Amino acid sequence: MALTMSQIMTLLTEHDLLIERQIAKNQPTKFDHVTYDSRKVEPQTLFFCKGNFEPQYLNQAKQKGATAYVAEKKYAQVTGMTEFIVTNVQQAMALLGAAFYDFPQNKLFITGITGTKGKTTTAYFAHGIQAAHTKGHAALFSTIDRIVGPKPKQRFKSDLTTPESLDLFHDMAEAVDSGMTHLIMEVSSQAFKKNRVYGLTYDLGIFLNISPDHIGNNEHPTFEDYLYCKEQLLRNSKNVLINAESQHFTEIYGAAQGSLMDDHIYLYARENSLISFETQVDFEFKETKQDLTESTIVISTYSDKGRQLAIDGEYELDIPGDYNQENAVAAIVSAAMTGAISAEIKKHLPEVRVPGRMEVFHVPGHGTVYVDYAHNYASLKSLLSFLRQQIPNERLLVLTGSTGDKGVSRRSGLGQAINEEADVAILTSDDPATEDPLKIAEEIDQHIDHDKVDVQIILDRKTAVKQTIKQSCPDELVVLAGKGRDATQKNNGKVIPYETDVKIVEDLSKER
Ligand SMILES: CC(=O)N[C@H]1[C@@H](OP(=O)(O)OP(=O)(O)OC[C@H]2O[C@@H](n3ccc(=O)[nH]c3=O)[C@H](O)[C@@H]2O)O[C@H](CO)[C@@H](O)[C@@H]1O[C@H](C)C(=O)N[C@@H](C)C(=O)N[C@H](CCC(=O)O)C(=O)O
Ligand SMILES: Nc1ncnc2c1ncn2[C@@H]1O[C@H](COP(=O)(O)OP(=O)(O)OP(=O)(O)O)[C@@H](O)[C@H]1O
Numbered sequence: 199m200a201l202t203m204s205q206i207m208t209l210l211t212e213h214d215l216l217i218e219r220q221i222a223k224n225q226p227t228k229f230d231h232v233t234y235d236s237r238k239v240e241p242q243t244l245f246f247c248k249g250n251f252e253p254q255y256l257n258q259a260k261q262k263g264a265t266a267y268v269a270e271k272k273y274a275q276v277t278g279m280t281e282f283i284v285t286n287v288q289q290a291m292a293l294l295g296a297a298f299y300d301f302p303q304n305k306l307f308i309t310g311i312t313g314t315k316g317k318t319t320t321a322y323f324a325h326g327i328q329a330a331h332t333k334g335h336a337a338l339f340s341t342i343d344r345i346v347g348p349k350p351k352q353r354f355k356s357d358l359t360t361p362e363s364l365d366l367f368h369d370m371a372e373a374v375d376s377g378m379t380h381l382i383m384e385v386s387s388q389a390f391k392k393n394r395v396y397g398l399t400y401d402l403g404i405f406l407n408i409s410p411d412h413i414g415n416n417e418h419p420t421f422e423d424y425l426y427c428k429e430q431l432l433r434n435s436k437n438v439l440i441n442a443e444s445q446h447f448t449e450i451y452g453a454a455q456g457s458l459m460d461d462h463i464y465l466y467a468r469e470n471s472l473i474s475f476e477t478q479v480d481f482e483f484k485e486t487k488q489d490l491t492e493s494t495i496v497i498s499t500y501s502d503k504g505r506q507l508a509i510d511g512e513y514e515l516d517i518p519g520d521y522n523q524e525n526a527v528a529a530i531v532s533a534a535m536t537g538a539i540s541a542e543i544k545k546h547l548p549e550v551r552v553p554g555r556m557e558v559f560h561v562p563g564h565g566t567v568y569v570d571y572a573h574n575y576a577s578l579k580s581l582l583s584f585l586r587q588q589i590p591n592e593r594l595l596v597l598t599g600s601t602g603d604k605g606v607s608r609r610s611g612l613g614q615a616i617n618e619e620a621d622v623a624i625l626t627s628d629d630p631a632t633e634d635p636l637k638i639a640e641e642i643d644q645h646i647d648h649d650k651v652d653v654q655i656i657l658d659r660k661t662a663v664k665q666t667i668k669q670s671c672p673d674e675l676v677v678l679a680g681k682g683r684d685a686t687q688k689n690n691g692k693v694i695p696y697e698t699d700v701k702i703v704e705d706l707s708k709e710r
Contacts, residue, residue: 466482
């Protein structure tokens with residue numbers, strides 16, 4: 199891995215990013231390392247100054263051996279380094295990062311997945327099938343885990359849904375070196391906004407859905423910006439698969455048609471869901487069985503290009519939830535595009551489990567418990583309305599909190615979803631950060647009608663989980679929402695270990 203001065207100049211000039219270059223005397227013209235973090239600099243590093251950057255980081259980088267930097271402005275106080283001043287450092291970093299790691303994306307079949315909800319679940323479904331089909335040669339970049347090779351240490355926790363560009367290409371290169379031929383990756387709207395995936399082309403881009411989320415000071419200023427960023431997946435994919443039931447479908451489809459011929463655009467929808475829809479979808483699915491723990495769907499194909507994938511037939515899922523049927527269809531199509539045949543897909547789809555998504559537990563003497571990551575209106579509403587249909591006459595108990603310092607609109611959304619579907623709400627803590635968890639709970643509570651829903655506030659999450667389950671009866675359902683398998687609580691600037699909702703439920707199941 200290396201980058202030469204002439205490669206840098208060619209890429210920055212070709213992409214019209216370079217404003218100015220200043221070559222320092224007696225400095226090498228080849229770089230053996232790239233980084234955006236001064237703490238990780240080694241001799242002969244090309245350093246990127248980006249984000250909330252402090253000039254002292256550049257001094258530290260130089261002391262540790264960085265010989266050149268790329269930035270949007272000159273740092274005059276740091277002398278003796280080669281400077282590349284660019285119009286957009288994130289774009290420059292993505293392009294130079296891909297070159298440094300020798301364009302690993304060209305050696306992988308990349309499935310990119312975006313959507314407000316369902317990215318992780320769909321990525322796990324797709325990875326489960328593609329990994330089986332390729333005999334273990336599929337990598338995964340998800341919100342939960344990154345898998346870059348077959349060794350245990352090549353599976354590790356993710357810090358971001360979509361990594362910074364240098365980390366992304368580093369991990370892709372490791373995947374390629376480890377023999378991976380396929381990559382399934384979640385692509386967040388932030389990844390497009392922050393140019394983490396600038397210049398990357400996907401073999402298949404999947405657009406699951408969009409609804410208001412991630413709008414606020416640190417994320418997207420408006421819904422339009424959020425939608426525009428997500429649509430970039432369609433503009434950067436060779437083939438796209440779109441859920442025709444998604445809100446804003448007309449704009450989404452328009453974005454795809456603006457950059458691809460119809461032969462490369464695939465649409466899917468639930469049977470009879472698009473009564474007034476004029477465009478023919480390629481795939482329809484219908485539910486043939488659904489209960490509290492699993493479901494079965496049948497897929498039918500309606501276009502010649504769709505028929506080439508030969509996926510018509512019945513598929514079982516070992517995860518409940520009607521929205522997971524949509525996620526599964528997307529994963530089935532993606533797997534077929536990589537060459538998996540229907541029989542393989544049918545065999546491996548039911549084997550997939552997604553950590554912290556619709557995990558079901560039976561606690562003796564109490565209700566059935568679901569641990570699920572739902573943490574906004576769209577996801578909690580989908581989950582609760584599905585469960586409500588299963589038990590129209592029994593109580594549905596929901597435990598939730600909401601994160602502090604971000605996503606403030608989630609609080610009203612969670613209250614609204616509870617109000618529409620639940621009988622009992624236990625409001626607790628979920629990463630309150632620097633905010634008072636009681637204040638967050640009260641903000642959720644403001645949107646709940648106490649004549650319809652019994653509301654209890656129990657701020658200690660472990661106590662809340664236990665008390666929620668203990669007050670449920672055998673035919674009732676309990677939802678522990680928001681944390682999935684998250685093993686920490688962020689409180690007052692500290693990250694405090696939390697034994698996980700799952701562990702607390704499992705321990706309670708053993709108590710007699
Ligand atoms: C808004 C945003 O994109 N923030 C990300 C960004 O922050 P930043 O560039 O400002 O970095 P910073 O941590 O403030 O530091 C500035 C720079 O100084 C450097 N530094 C810092 C300290 C030091 O000693 N030396 C040094 O060189 C840092 O390495 C960095 O390059 O780059 C950091 C990594 O370099 C990310 O951790 C950080 O994500 C924040 C924490 C985050 O939570 N982002 C969320 C909003 C996000 O991206 N979420 C999406 C999912 C949401 C969705 O579905 O849309 C995701 O993809 O995960
Ligand atoms: N297709 C879907 N439509 C609506 N809700 C969904 C869908 N798929 C999953 N959910 C709900 O959203 C929650 C999060 O699902 P998942 O982690 O797969 O989505 P995500 O897009 O990765 O979410 P995030 O961006 O919050 O990390 C699930 O726990 C479930 O409650």
